[in-house]
Amino acid sequence: MTDFSLSDLEKIVAERANASPSESYTAKLKAMGVSHVAKKLGEESTETVIALVSQDDDRVVSESADLIYHLLVALNLRGIPAADIFSELGRRTSTTGLEEKAARPPDGPREG
């Protein structure tokens, strides 16, 4: 068990994004731009899926950590605080997943 949180990692990412790309993987990702980070996020997603269906628990944990780290970097580059994601998840707890899905527009992001 650890009390390390996603907010802690978000702060580290925000700080390291301003470091030199030669010293920081986060800064290197930032220098490559949001499209590159989005591509990396897709790769990490695929690796997580593969781990979930065919690899051991340690690998699932490792790939999930890679995925979450890259998502936090992507959000940082877009200037979106992780708190916005937590707020949205919190808002959704007032309804069931099936009700929330039914209330979504046919396609595209939801408003508000």
Ligand SMILES: N=c1c2ncn([C@@H]3O[C@H](COP(=O)(O)OP(=O)(O)OP(=O)(O)O)[C@@H](O)[C@H]3O)c2ncn1[C@@H]1O[C@H](COP(=O)(O)O)[C@@H](O)[C@H]1O
């Ligand atoms: N949590 C992470 C983290 N998870 C994964 N990774 C990196 O993400 C990469 C994922 O592996 P891949 O094989 O997909 O990528 P790669 O081949 O190494 O990289 P590319 O050449 O494809 O860009 C690895 O280089 C990992 O080191 C992370 N890098 C950094 N962090 C956190 O960010 C902090 C700051 O790191 P720096 O920015 O490097 O100082 C660290 O102390 C950690 O807390």
